[in-house]
Amino acid sequence: MNLRHPLILLILAALLGPAASARPAIAQASAAPPSAPGDPAAISTEALGWLQALLRIDTTNPPGNELLAAKYIAGVLNHEGIPCQIFPTTPGRGFLVARLNASAVPDPSHALLLMAHLDVVGVDRSHWTAGPFAATIRDGYLYGRGAIDDKGMLAAEMAALVSLKRSGARLTRDLIFLAEGDEEEGGAAGMQVAVQNYWDQIAAAYAINEGGRVILRDGKVVAVAIQASEKVPYNVQVIATGTSGHASIPLADNPVVHLAAAVAKLGSYQAPVQFNSVTRSYFEQLPQISDDETAKWLRALETPDRQDHAARFLSAQNPAWNSMLRDTVTPTILQAGIRANVIPSEARATLNIRLLPGNLLQPLLDTLAKLVDDPLVRLEPAPDIGQPAPSSPLDGLFYHYLEQASRKQFPGAITLPFMSTGGTDSALLRLRSVAAYGLLPFPLTVEDVARMHGNDERIPLDSFRQGVDFLSALTRGFVTAQ
Numbered sequence: 333m334n335l336r337h338p339l340i341l342l343i344l345a346a347l348l349g350p351a352a353s354a355r356p357a358i359a360q361a362s363a364a365p366p367s368a369p370g371d372p373a374a375i376s377t378e379a380l381g382w383l384q385a386l387l388r389i390d391t392t393n394p395p396g397n398e399l400l401a402a403k404y405i406a407g408v409l410n411h412e413g414i415p416c417q418i419f420p421t422t423p424g425r426g427f428l429v430a431r432l433n434a435s436a437v438p439d440p441s442h443a444l445l446l447m448a449h450l451d452v453v454g455v456d457r458s459h460w461t462a463g464p465f466a467a468t469i470r471d472g473y474l475y476g477r478g479a480i481d482d483k484g485m486l487a488a489e490m491a492a493l494v495s496l497k498r499s500g501a502r503l504t505r506d507l508i509f510l511a512e513g514d515e516e517e518g519g520a521a522g523m524q525v526a527v528q529n530y531w532d533q534i535a536a537a538y539a540i541n542e543g544g545r546v547i548l549r550d551g552k553v554v555a556v557a558i559q560a561s562e563k564v565p566y567n568v569q570v571i572a573t574g575t576s577g578h579a580s581i582p583l584a585d586n587p588v589v590h591l592a593a594a595v596a597k598l599g600s601y602q603a604p605v606q607f608n609s610v611t612r613s614y615f616e617q618l619p620q621i622s623d624d625e626t627a628k629w630l631r632a633l634e635t636p637d638r639q640d641h642a643a644r645f646l647s648a649q650n651p652a653w654n655s656m657l658r659d660t661v662t663p664t665i666l667q668a669g670i671r672a673n674v675i676p677s678e679a680r681a682t683l684n685i686r687l688l689p690g691n692l693l694q695p696l697l698d699t700l701a702k703l704v705d706d707p708l709v710r711l712e713p714a715p716d717i718g719q720p721a722p723s724s725p726l727d728g729l730f731y732h733y734l735e736q737a738s739r740k741q742f743p744g745a746i747t748l749p750f751m752s753t754g755g756t757d758s759a760l761l762r763l764r765s766v767a768a769y770g771l772l773p774f775p776l777t778v779e780d781v782a783r784m785h786g787n788d789e790r791i792p793l794d795s796f797r798q799g800v801d802f803l804s805a806l807t808r809g810f811v812t813a814q
């Protein structure tokens with residue numbers, strides 16, 4: 333998603349060794365024998381079975397139907413003696429919470445929350461070569477909608493929970509697992525309900541959610557990007573008004589013309605470059621894994637005389653970097669006219685705006701209104717869709733722990749904090765002072781990450797195993813540390 337780099341071309345065949353051989357599909361968790369405590373290879377095999385079962389449950393949102401998947405997970409956890417509860421939100425929908433407590437009384441002030449979402453985005457079946465809900469294994473990959481967003485994470489978190497429970501290890505922190513719903517459509521039937529109505533069930537000091545990346549390049553993990561922040565989304569209506577009439581008599585206040593001119597200006601607006609602690613650290617560390625030319629311009633980003641050129645060069649190379657450097661304004665919808673021979677009295681456009689955390693919408697709207705400079709055109713913000721959440725700390729206990737655990741798991745890889753340009757449910761947690769981090773633990777190439785929300789979404793089997801191992805080890809280490 334956010335770390336796409338057009339110069340990085342990867343040969344998929346070279347990425348997976350013989351260890352990633354195909355194994356037969358299994359439908360139920362019970363198809364794989366329970367693994368011995370502390371046996372990472374075996375738990376990842378079981379987890380692969382859970383992931384296949386989850387992929388076969390169609391939770392396309394809308395309508396979601398997350399309860400089907402939640403019940404499947406409850407079955408697995410109940411079998412392991414892990415207490416869990418399903419909280420319905422709307423018909424067919426809801427979320428699941430499971431927990432392992434360190435002592436008789438829950439202690440949110442030290443607890444770790446592992447979370448992932450049950451719902452998936454829709455598919456265009458005509459572009460899939462594998463059944464999107466068949467969980468097919470082919471050439472070392474498991475295919476299915478949700479394989480990397482976000483059912484792979486669900487299965488890996490289940491593995492972390494189950495292996496910990498089986499080990500009988502004494503916990504020094506509570507471990508909470510949240511399988512939530514409606515992430516892909518805003519969370520009104522999922523995370524928002526969980527946070528507003530059931531906060532006591534999921535309250536924690538630290539959280540791991542989607543949003544990060546383990547970056548695989550030429551068969552090697554080069555970086556672990558830990559998401560600590562995200563941009564804040566808003567929608568704004570651009571409304572042009574004029575006189576309606578017969579199209580045979582052109583009018584100077586035709587709103588279609590005024591809107592088109594306004595959208596052309598708005599679409600090419602470039603907000604000033606700004607850094608926050610997360611993006612500063614990200615861009616400072618990126619040269620270590622970049623080619624020489626890119627590294628040169630990355631280092632020039634904060635030099636006053638060369639910043640403009642550096643931002644232009646980097647933005648052209650990678651549109652996601654452009655979005656990480658500034659507030660962005662993207663026209664996405666145009667609406668005008670009812671008949672070919674009628675001048676309409678109104679024309680509308682929608683702007684999707686993504687603000688850097690901490691920035692306010694109104695000053696940007698003032699700038700945009702000046703830019704448009706047309707009394708017939710006005711800007712109206714839609715009711716807030718964004719959660720103006722602060723970044724999670726980069727100097728705290730848990731972030732340092734995640735850095736250490738990443739380096740231990742992937743020797744030679746750098747770790748760097750990361751700001752998503754898109755939104756995740758971590759924003760709701762950060763607003764409640766949870767130090768939430770995005771850490772998708774599976775090593776993935778740029779090419780495979782690009783399949784998220786796209787066609788033939790898949791996860792390399794070897795990467796899945798490594799991710800399960802990584803997440804299980806870091807969870808165990810954190811919740812059992814003395």
Ligand SMILES: [Zn+2]
Pocket residue numbers: 449481482515542
């Ligand atoms: Zn997701």
